[in-house]
Amino acid sequence: MASAAENPAEYIQHHLTNLTFGQHPDGTWGLAHSAEEAAAMGFNAIHVDSMVWSIFTGLVFFFVFRTAAKNATAGVPGPLQNFVELIVDFIDDTTRTIFNYSNSLIAPMALTIFVWVWLMNFMDLIPVDWVPTLASAMGIHYMKIVPSTDPNITMSMALSIFVLIIYFSIKEKGLGGFLGELAFHPFPKFLAPINLFLEGVTLIAKPLSLGLRLFGNMYAGEMIFVLIALMFTGGLIWGVIGGVLQWGWAMFHVLIISLQAFIFAVLTVVYMAQAHEVDEEH
């Protein structure tokens, strides 16, 4: 809730600051009390809220799916199993269409990414002030509940996938094959430096686009919710307009969070397929 004491800029700033635990410039460890303090901590800090909500949503995924998996029967499935199987079947189909190699990790990874990212994105649909207000009542001053609006979260997942791309590329093509693919393509061999540059950029662009796309979409969505929430402080008329806008944006956002989660999962599978692809021409 935007309190009367906060001006709009402060309100927005407040909503975009993570609960940061880290080392202050003076060497002591503790929570940052402002965005400036958090920035001053540099790398020696951790976003407690992002981590908590990320692990929380991950556990929700794990326990729901694990419960379904443990009770999974080949007979008549119950409602939970039905629901879970719907998602599993969807991911399995999608993975099969894109990824034609034998690697048992890819489909479960796609499932984890799809459901987990969807759940993290879903936190965006919880009205922006509910949880932060509750947290501040408990003495916690910053609470950003959508982990996928934190670039740390999205980029670390993208980089983990990047590591897997390189690992599987080398495993499937050999180090020489992988480097050859980077150096002898798309131009003839004597233009290897240009090839290396082009392919290097392509390679680096994969994790960057993957992580930043999700971050950008969710951050922008969150920002619009925050801006709409500001209207509730402007009296009855602005409040009603804000309510309508929030409802409309939330409806639209349901589409965005699902789409972003799906894109993240599918691109992961596509990158994995490219890593496994052994092209005879080179």
Place this chain on the structure above:
Amino acid sequence: MNLNWTMVGQSLTFIVFVWACWKWIWPLLINAMRERQEAIAEGLAAAERAAKDLELAQERATDQLKEAREEAAGLIDQARSRANQMIEDAKNDARQEGERLKEAARAEIEQEVNRAKETLRAQVAVLAVAGAEQVLGESVDASRHSQLLDKLAAEL
């Protein structure tokens, strides 16, 4: 953008959840789904097989029924001809028996006639001798004229 240890934490979390899904969630679910798919496929195949079996059984039943009917018809024909045969046989037997009885009766009659003739013949001789005696007025030695008398009797 404050990049910090959150990245390391999230990477580890990511690895743990992917690994957990890989080991503890995905295989169980996908196996259950595959098993069900197989069971359904088997069920459908079995139903198809059963329908085909039923069709075959019906065909076989029809065939057997036809065969049985034909056999029954054959049996009835056979029985009928056998009955006719038996009637014919019986008629023949009866006819033959009749003939035989007739023959026997005829033979017996002949025998009786012969016997009567014999008796007559024997008495003829005596009557003839008696007649002759009356005529001649003297006894006739039967033994002396027996040959003549026998000849006479035989001529009768």
